[in-house]
Amino acid sequence: MPTHSGSARYEGFGKDGRGWVSTQSGALADQPYGFATRFESEPGTNPEELIAAAHASCFTMALSFALAGAGHDKGTLETHAKVTLEKDGDGFTITKSALDLRAAVPGLAADEFERLAAEAKANCPVSKVLNAEITLTHLLAE
Known part of the structure; x- marks a missing residue:
């Protein structure tokens, strides 16, 4: 690898x-x-933004492969991640990564969608490396 x-x-x-x-x-x-x-609002990036992008992309790819494995070959997935940084004593801790998924997958039943999304959230490598609460909200377009 x-x-x-x-x-x-x-x-x-x-x-x-x-x-x-x-x-x-x-x-x-x-x-x-x-x-x-x-x-502050100076242009540039920060570690939390990079982690959010990494988590969103990892989760979305994991779900894409799970959907393909379940026989789905068309559709779109769009995930936004919000990473929370909180004061922790003299330093800071990332306490949460909130994934928000919007999906359009023709023929996908809501219960299968929920199961596959939950499995992707739990099993994508970035989810496994984060020591923070990870939440997922999702919407499957009809």
Whole structure:
């Protein structure tokens, strides 16, 4: 199985520091991050946003494969994830990743959809690595 990597560089410290994050694939290349992108409105990214994108994409891909395995070959899935960062003593903790799924899958029964979505939530690799509450809301279009 492949190993994927990312990197971060930070110059300066604390609120005045500035960082850049990159991915092995180049999808992110020296994307700015720091205190202002995490807690204020400065353009750039932050770890929670990256985790949210990773969780949404991992879960959606897992569900896609589960649907294909169940014989479904058409439709769309769109997932948004909201990662919650809370104060924890002198630091912070990611306490929740809330997945919100909208799906349109012709011929998919609601009970099968709910079962497959719950299994994908529990079994996608990013869900397994997060030590936080993970919730899922979903809507299957008629």
